[in-house]
Amino acid sequence: MGDDLPFPFLLSATSSPSPVSSQPSPPTEAPLPLARPSLTDHERERVLEVLHSEQLSRGPYLEAFEDAMAERCGTEHAVAVSSGTGALHCIVRALDLPAGAEVITTPFSFVASSNVLLYEDLRPRYVDITPSTYNLDVDRVADAITPETEAILAVDVFGVPVDWPLLRTLADEHDLQLIDDACEAIGASVGGCPIGGWGDAASFGFYPNKQITTGEGGCITTNDAALARRCRAFRNQGRAGNGRMQHDRLGYNYRLDEMSAALGFAQLERLDALLDRRAAVADRYHDALAPLAEDVARPGWPAEAERSWFVYVVRLRDHFADDARDQLMVHLQDHGIECAPYFPPIHLQPYYRDRFGFAPGDFPVCERISARTLALPFYDTMTRADVDRVAKTLTAALPSLPRR
Ligand SMILES: Cc1ncc(COP(=O)(O)O)c(C=O)c1O
Incomplete structure (x- = not known):
């Protein structure tokens, strides 16, 4: 998704301390990347x-x-x-x-x-x-x-x-x-x-x-x-x-x-095998995050469609404040868990605003979703323990996130 960095939306874990995190992971826990290619x-x-x-x-x-x-x-x-x-x-x-x-x-x-x-x-x-x-x-x-x-x-x-x-x-x-x-x-x-x-x-x-x-x-x-x-x-x-x-x-x-x-x-x-493994990881995430359903939502898909799992994206529900997602991302990054704000609205990118005069409020559903979504680590070799670690870290952060 970018030229100079593998995953350009990553926040730097060292850039600013997380407002909700006081206990970064011990160094023994390997970082969990956002994505990882599968090569034989x-x-x-x-x-x-x-x-x-x-x-x-x-x-x-x-x-x-x-x-x-x-x-x-x-x-x-x-x-x-x-x-x-x-x-x-x-x-x-x-x-x-x-x-x-x-x-x-x-x-x-x-x-x-x-x-x-x-x-x-x-x-x-x-x-x-x-x-x-x-x-x-x-x-x-x-x-x-x-x-x-x-x-x-x-x-x-x-x-x-x-x-x-x-x-x-x-x-x-x-x-x-x-x-x-x-x-x-x-x-x-x-x-x-x-x-x-x-x-x-x-x-x-x-x-x-x-x-x-x-x-x-x-x-x-x-x-x-x-x-x-x-x-x-x-x-x-x-x-x-x-x-x-x-x-x-x-x-x-x-x-x-x-x-x-x-x-x-x-x-x-190997596409089918890779897709099956990604779907299994997605299932693990559904199970691990199910207890958080009141705070965290995920997008659905039409019944007649078979989706292909590209990323695992979750959304903070609307009772969280507008800056809660970014605070959550810093918390996850502090604990060695890479994540990304997929996707910022295109119409609010500086180039598009300058060229076409778009402004906040033009596409409110997109803007509301964009402000609250984040992609979690997701690749075919993620273990149950990896998924549980993400869910546990996310769960620990939720009570401290700002609400409306
Ligand atoms: C929806 C969508 N369109 C287009 C592209 C562009 O693909 P590439 O980065 O290979 O140029 C991407 C890449 O991530 C994408 O996600």
Whole structure:
């Protein structure tokens, strides 16, 4: 999720003492990271095999990874690229929307899902989220459509699918393009249909905090052959075809290297096993946090949807004061437990406020949820003892947190 730090939202445990913590963990307790990639020797060997082959880019693993992604997502095409942001940018670029057009999207996401619109001089038209899933409130989308609206870009936040059947119907009725930012949702599905094929195109991200990783990397999935062709051209400097020095359009370098593709191919083979283990860790958290239900909530997901566990996010209920979440984060960090405030509202990011004049109160549900959510350590190898330690530390902090 960032360039310079592995997990940029981490608060520094040493920056300020926690107002609610007096007893940091003894040094014998190892820090619990927010996320941790899961790598096997087999996966390392695949990468080494590429290094020995000396074909470090545009080799057989790129194609194999793309084929496996298309199969997994039930789409005709997959185009692997160097990041989730690159995948989204290629999609938006390939849809060729007119400059200045509006794209309906969510303010509760990682900033990349809106940034890619600005790359192409498009205007994000935010629609607030539902407090039950933290996803775009699809019931409000129809009212937000104007004559300038050209597309909807929905995000499967934290791996919880958006109401895709309803969005698909709306997009068809209003002749809008439909983009799925599925960077956090690989392996999720709605009504048995995998995420990746619901929109005109979907993006996936494989940063090391994701369910599977390629280091840096991403992928586009689509059933539209022409769109896939344009994405392939954009990722490779606008080339007309692979390997030729003819550039039909303005392109970029979003190529995924062969080591990353080999890792992605091997990780994808283990996706189901990894998702099962993440779901088991999530179950452990549900059990451990169940006694705190009056103070701590967690987002749900629609009954017909199969979510893919990306992060484990909890929310302090509304009787806590606005600064309680940040105090809780410092307390957890002081005890060696990394956590992150996923997600700050995009419309209140300084750049977006300056450029578009957004202000607090514009999207109240998003703002209320954003102020109270935090992601806890979450990865497939977390033990019951790890989860219990997080729950115990969180429980100890709650009585001292400020209330309204
Ligand atoms: C919802 C969402 N969209 C886009 C991205 C961008 O992906 P990347 O960091 O691979 O560019 C991320 C990454 O975390 C994400 O969570």
